[in-house]
Amino acid sequence: MTETLYLDLFFLVNLAADCYLLFLTGLVLREPVRKRKGRLLLGAVVGAAAGCALVFFPNLPVSVWILLELVLPAVLMTRAAFGRGGLLELLRRTTVLWMAAALTGGSFSLLESAGGGRELPVSGNAPQAFVGTVTAVWEQTPWTFRKFGLALSVAGGALWAGTVFLRQGMAFHNSLYEATLYYQGKQKTVRALRDTGNQLYEPYHHQPVHILERSAGLEFGEAAAQVIYVPFCSVGKEHGILAAVRMDRMEIRQRGRLVRVLENPWVAFCETPLSARHRYEMLLHGELTL
Structure with a gap:
């Protein structure tokens, strides 16, 4: 045909x-x-x-x-x-x-x-x-x-x-990283998200503060002598206070590549999970250049 x-x-x-x-x-x-x-x-x-x-x-x-x-x-x-x-x-x-x-x-x-x-x-x-x-x-x-x-x-x-x-x-x-925290001879690697909404600063010298879940930082124990308290406000909570510690060092990697090293960064501890699905345990400061 x-x-x-x-x-x-x-x-x-x-x-x-x-x-x-x-x-x-x-x-x-x-x-x-x-x-x-x-x-x-x-x-x-x-x-x-x-x-x-x-x-x-x-x-x-x-x-x-x-x-x-x-x-x-x-x-x-x-x-x-x-x-x-x-x-x-x-x-x-x-x-x-x-x-x-x-x-x-x-x-x-x-x-x-x-x-x-x-x-x-x-x-x-x-x-x-x-x-x-x-x-x-x-x-x-x-x-x-x-x-x-x-x-x-x-x-x-x-x-x-x-x-x-x-x-x-x-x-x-592309906003997910691996952050390795060093404090008094101890270290901990956690998954971190660079959050542009995190605009938290410590009140004395206006230095940026990163946020870590308390459960992810148990290895560091208590360090009451070096704790400062950082006031904050968020959606659903007008006022609050987070305990923050000055770490010795923080290394930030993405896909195994070192992208940033921070000396003596401030890290605040949060009692509640930062991610509902546990995809990250830390929020990096929004103004951090990576």
């Missing part, structure tokens, strides 16, 4: 889809998409042209097909649409584009399977475009504008929510 592929229509369909995907990618990456309409269109043209070119090579090996269908067009599209960037920036843009394509394709497939599809009749004397011995099927899904808009909304919303979730998780992960 010979089936017909209209290459001009195939190009226009891919052009529209690539424009949408690049626009959605730009929104997720917070690119100035409204000022780059011409570049977005250029990137979509590159992607549509690559898709049409691959029609002429239907029997490619899987590895070559992955390179020419998934990797190379995505790289060229993002480069044309968003300009040059480093390797990490290119990888980030390409990954978001793949995510947008996967989510959009999944939403469309779901609605297509729910609504069914029908093949357009092909006239016997209609112009035909054959590609060797392999041709493609052109199908039209009986969608309404409402279903089409729903598919785009679902895909865009899911991608946006996933990106925000990953961005928040990465921001939290």
Whole structure:
């Protein structure tokens, strides 16, 4: 059975889809998409042209097909649409584009399977475009504008929510450190979070104070002779006092790399857990440069 592929229509369909995907990618990456309409269109043209070119090579090996269908067009599209960037920036843009394509394709497939599809009749004397011995099927899904808009909304919303979730998780992960405290010949390593909301200072010389859970500092014992009391206020508690000790030294590491050494830092002890899920036991001062 010979089936017909209209290459001009195939190009226009891919052009529209690539424009949408690049626009959605730009929104997720917070690119100035409204000022780059011409570049977005250029990137979509590159992607549509690559898709049409691959029609002429239907029997490619899987590895070559992955390179020419998934990797190379995505790289060229993002480069044309968003300009040059480093390797990490290119990888980030390409990954978001793949995510947008996967989510959009999944939403469309779901609605297509729910609504069914029908093949357009092909006239016997209609112009035909054959590609060797392999041709493609052109199908039209009986969608309404409402279903089409729903598919785009679902895909865009899911991608946006996933990106925000990953961005928040990465921001939290990048704010976690390992803090090793030294005091009177003893040492203790705890997980610490750099908290911009921690603006606690000791009252005498206005030096920053870090906060440690009492249960995480039991190794240091009691040091009443060297304790000062630091007043504080927080949400749900207008006034309070924390006992603070001046440690001998504190080393701060992230992923095993030493990023900061503090001599004689002030550390206050908190009776309540700082993290409900025990993901950290210490709050570093918000103005600490790391």
